[in-house]
Amino acid sequence: MKPAPRILVTISHYLRRDDTLALPQLRRLGLIYSSYRFILSLFSMLIVYISARSDSSPTLPSFLQQTVLSFYVLLSLILLGLFYVVSKQMRRQLAFGLALDVIILSLLLYTAGAPDLQLTMLYMVVVAASFMLLHGSQALIITLLAIIFVIYQQFFYAIANSMSLTNLGDALLMSASFLAIGGLSWSISQRLVQLEKMAASHAKEVERLNVINQEVITQMINGVIVIDEQRIVLANLAAHQLLSVSHNPSVSLHPTFVDIEDTQSTHRNLLLSNFQQQLSKQHAQLFKACLSVAAGQSRAFIYDLPAVANASIFGKLRVQIIPLKDNSKLILLEDLRREQANAQQLKLASLGQLTASIAHEIRNPLAAISQASQLLMEDVVESNIEQSTGDSMVANTSNNDETGNHELYKMIFSQTKRVNRIIEDVLKLSRQQTANQQSIVLAEWMPTFLENYFKEHDVFLHVKTQPTISFDTHQLEQVLINLINNGLRYSSYAHPHAYVEIEIYCADNDVIIDILDGGTGVGFEDLQHLFNPFFTTDQSGTGLGLYLSQAFCEANQARLLYIPEHAKTCFRLIAPAVNSDTSINMAESNFNERFL
Known part of the structure; x- marks a missing residue:
């Protein structure tokens, strides 16, 4: 209009x-x-x-x-x-x-x-x-x-x-x-x-995706390294940890992307150069193997970590070398212990399905047998009292028979209790719940724990730092109780005076808790079966204590290891540090690691 x-x-x-x-x-x-x-x-x-x-x-x-x-x-x-x-x-x-x-x-x-x-x-x-x-x-x-x-x-x-x-x-x-x-x-x-x-x-979207990608690479549990023309251009935090290559904590960047491009590039190059130098020294065989792979070719092999790389924590790595389009190489490092943990989880799942369905059915007749053995032992005691007033010759013969029966009844009762303990441990496996993690200051929590559970035993605590970990308190108690009891029991076999030492210290970004005893240690032939379910060298044990302890540790993102290189019998619990100086340094350099 x-x-x-x-x-x-x-x-x-x-x-x-x-x-x-x-x-x-x-x-x-x-x-x-x-x-x-x-x-x-x-x-x-x-x-x-x-x-x-x-x-x-x-x-x-x-x-x-x-x-x-x-x-x-x-x-x-x-x-x-x-x-x-x-x-x-x-x-x-x-x-x-x-x-x-x-x-x-x-x-x-x-x-x-x-x-x-x-x-x-x-x-x-x-x-x-x-x-x-x-x-x-x-x-x-x-x-x-x-x-x-x-x-x-x-x-x-x-x-x-x-x-x-x-x-x-x-x-x-x-x-x-x-x-x-x-x-x-x-x-x-x-x-x-x-x-x-x-x-x-x-550009903002690409930058956001780049930040996300770098964060994903940083948080990956597998190590990632990129080599371009025999020079390392990327390495995430997991690669440092798996290879035990320390970074320079004094080199840190403010996590922004504006107005610090020159400083960012300089610091990144310094970190990469430092990582490459340490890698070429501590893992020369691995570094040469990665460089020797021709461009465009892929390769996979198993790498045995040397002793300098703390092989007691990470023994073997699966290394995959994948060629990229620009003639650079992508190197993936995978800890083989994770496969073993997955295998144990499969065992746990199958074990839980089997035992949960029959445990209650076993406990019903087991309770009847235990009660019957107790009644029989009481009858033996009462008959001994009644016959003590009768004929001496007949009484002696009868007492010998009743004493033999009493030992048999006692054996039945003790074995029913042992079977009941096995069933309870098996039920614990099948009833595992998600860990309720809490911040635990070990220097304050550990003395209280020892006072509550091991007041009458010689357990010596040595705290070399003031670390904090995130752990389910109930599960941590179960792990330590099991390890300390094992230490007291096995050290008593080798020495008349049983004692256990607990050492707490930090290494890199981890808190280390060593449980030490003076026992004879674990034999070389038993090392590979140590954390398997139902494996034990104690005739009265169930063989589920260490298996349960390791499962509790894995549920709290921690590791439980046996350290054969230690002078004493040493079980080591390794948990990530929380709010410690080492973790602060790691957090400050986390941005650097994203661009390594």
Whole structure:
């Protein structure tokens, strides 16, 4: 119905839009245009003087023309220096400069005395620059100012000489060209603005995905190393831990991605260089094997960690070398202990399914047998009392028989209790729940625990640091009770005075709890079966204590190991430190590790 108002509303809407170039792009283009203005002013002055000399005329340009050009050169230099030094209010500086360009060009066109197509064409550059660098309303004002000056100059020239519709038509056509150039430049600038926004959005998304990828690589339980042209360009935290290669805790970065690119690159190179040097020294065989694989070829092998790499914690690694498209190599390190843990979990699952279904059925007749043996033992005691008053010869014979029966009944009762303990341990396996982890300050918690459970025994505590771990307190109690009881029992076999020592200290980002006793240790042939269910060297044991303890440790992201290299019998519990100095250093350098 009313197309004209709609067009005006649309134009007004677009003019009010603030879709302009970002400040870095605006500053770059503004410097380019300011340099163009200064060069143009110098070139115009030289052209005027050269033209005057080439016409063999001794007269110099007019005073107005010289003044305008000198003023233009001076102001162009001032605007260029001001825009380069001052980074605030850039659009106002550009708007002032573009308005000055229109005024100076109009004065030069006026001093020429006749319409000059070359000067008139320079208006188009000003109009195009205004729509690209300024807001729509400011650019429109600059364009209207240029149109007014051009039409006025043509109209004034026509009055001063002779009225010519051709000149006025040229002026109107030139004005329409200004509007067309302005509209075209504005549409191009809007498209550039949208492309800049889209590129910035994509850059943020790529950066976010990169951060996520780096975090995923950092938190992976498998070690990841990337080698490019015999130089390590990436190594995550798990690679350091699996290979026991320490990082430099004094080199840390603030976890931001802005304004620290040079520092970030320098620190990353230092960390990578340090990691590569330690790797080539401590694991020269592994490093050479990785470098020797030809580009484009894959390889997998088992790597035995040397003793310097704390082989008691990580014995063997599966190494996979995968070629990448840019001739670099991706090296994956996997701890084989995890496969053993998975195998034990499968055993646990099958064991739980089997025992949970029959445990209660076994306990019912077992309770009856236990009760019957107790009643029989009571009957033996009562019959011995009654026969003690009878004939001595008959009483002695009867007492011998009853004593033999009493020992048999006692044996039955003790064995039923042993079977009951086995069933209870098996039921604990099948009823394992998720660990309810809590922060435990070992220096405060451990003395209370020993006071509650081992007050009457010689258990000596040596705390060399003040660590904090995250562990289920009930499960930690069960693990320590089992280990300390084993230590007291087996040390009593070797020494008349049984004792256990507990040492607590830190190594890297781990808290180490060593349970030491003076027993004979575990035989070499029993090491591979030590944590298997129902394996025991004690005739009265169930063979589930160590298995349960290891399961509790794994549920709390800890490790339970037997250390054969130790001088004493040593079971070592390794748990991640929480809020300790080592963990703080690791957290500070966690950002570095993402880019290793």
